[in-house]
Amino acid sequence: MSDLHSINEAINKRAGRKLLPSIGVSLFLISLVWFSLASYRVIFAGLVTIAVILGIRELHHALTTTKIDIPQWSLTTAAVALSAAAWFGGVSGLSVATAIAFPCLLVLLLPRGTEGFVGTASASALALIYLPFLAGFLILLARPSNGLARVMTLVVLVGCNDTFAYLTGVLFGKHPLAPKISPKKTIEGLVGSLVFTVIGGSLAFHFIMDSDWWLGAIAGLVTVFTATAGDLIESALKRDMAIKDMGNLLPGHGGIMDRLDSVLFAAPALWLALEIVRRAQDSGLL
Incomplete structure (x- = not known):
């Protein structure tokens, strides 16, 4: 048992991750994805949306370390809208929703003033494309029968x-x-x-x-x-x-x-x- 523990610790040190918890989480996530798709595919779209919202929260928190404050709630609203557009409107819906969400985000930043506007606007655009837009393709994959x-x-x-x-x-x-x-x-x-x-x-x-x-x-x-x-x-x-x-x-x-x-x-x-x-x-x- 001690030998197995030593091997596990050596792997963790070299890989920079704890192996066993990582495997457990991966199996749980795969099971969750399979169950949602095998029952009602719209549940999977909901799971993707929740993951994106949590991702936006993480990115917002991380960016505050660089003094950039992206509009978390506006991006959360955009995430829900883009996910719904992808599910109901396909790739066209996702594209149009993204085109609408981007200028809306910029307009909602205007009341903050001009200080740091370029940095915040750029980071907001990155967050919009990186998370809800790209994640929309997960929903597009799940749409067909x-x-x-x-x-x-x-x-x-x-x-x-x-x-x-x-x-x-x-x-x-x-x-x-x-x-x-x-x-x-x-x-x-x-x-x-x-x-x-x-x-x-x-x-x-x-x-x-x-x-x-x-x-x-x-x-x-x-x-x-x-x-x-x-x-x-x-x-x-x-x-x-x-x-x-x-x-x-x-x-x-x-x-x-x-x-x-x-x-x-x-x-x-x-x-x-x-x-x-x-x-x-x-x-x-x-």
């Missing part, structure tokens, strides 16, 4: 990327991928995630999506790029604000945004890939 399969395919892709980047990085990582942004990430971890996410994507498209395996391999490649980029971008934000995590709500992960970072960037890419495949099939090209 095969929403369960589409979202669970995303879960497999992002899960393979995160898990095998973590494992191969811990076991074999020696060469930093982006030392100034995220010192724990390694080139070996990236290679591991690339190999296993391509395999996972191929299997997911074949068995879950009932589609060609090679489309899943391509989706795996795209997911590695987008999910890793999302992770690095959030790391860059945290490093600039001199914080380790966006929050502490999820044991072993940090905050909601620490869990959403890769998903937010991977979801639009997968949605676009599935749309291209659907239209190609409808036109007889596939």
